[in-house]
Amino acid sequence: MGDLVRFWYAALFLFASAYALITEGHVRVDVLYTHFSARGKAWANGIGSIFMGLPLCWVILTTGMWGRGSSLNGPLLSFEVSQQGYGMYVKYLMVGFLVTFSVTMTIQFMSYFLESVADLRGEPKLSEDRDLDHGEETVASGV
Numbered sequence: 632m633g634d635l636v637r638f639w640y641a642a643l644f645l646f647a648s649a650y651a652l653i654t655e656g657h658v659r660v661d662v663l664y665t666h667f668s669a670r671g672k673a674w675a676n677g678i679g680s681i682f683m684g685l686p687l688c689w690v691i692l693t694t695g696m697w698g699r700g701s702s703l704n705g706p707l708l709s710f711e712v713s714q715q716g717y718g719m720y721v722k723y724l725m726v727g728f729l730v731t732f733s734v735t736m737t738i739q740f741m742s743y744f745l746e747s748v749a750d751l752r753g754e755p756k757l758s759e760d761r762d763l764d765h766g767e768e769t770v771a772s773g774v
Contacts, residue, residue: 638724640689649735652740665755670751677747691733695726 651657664675695701749756 641728646733649739652739653768673747675749677744680740680744685737686769688733688737691729
């Protein structure tokens with residue numbers, strides 16, 4: 632039962648982290664960030680994504696995927712089970728969670744970076760584009 636709880640919590644936090652990043656539901660120390668202008672926030676998000684987020688995901692993937700005995704690749708290739716005589720024999724599941732986390736976070740960090748670049752260039756947000764398109768359709772259909 633303890634292993635099951637550990638795996639559920641790992642799946643919850645690792646899989647939901649990409650969603651929390653894109654919806655800005657993550658915890659952030661807003662001591663300075665709240666006082667930044669929109670351009671300052673875009674610079675902070677872009678630089679943070681490139682110099683902190685993407686390297687973290689890259690390190691997780693590269694250190695774990697190079698050899699047969701590596702921490703990520705090894706258990707997945709050999710269908711490794713726990714060394715214990717009890718509990719769940721699914722050690723490879725936790726490794727799969729880490730791979731999924733790294734890939735989804737890489738995608739979200741790139742999305743976050745591109746959104747910051749769009750903000751710096753002054754491009755309208757996607758939600759604003761949808762509102763404008765929807766408003767034009769409403770006006771066109773009413774005429």
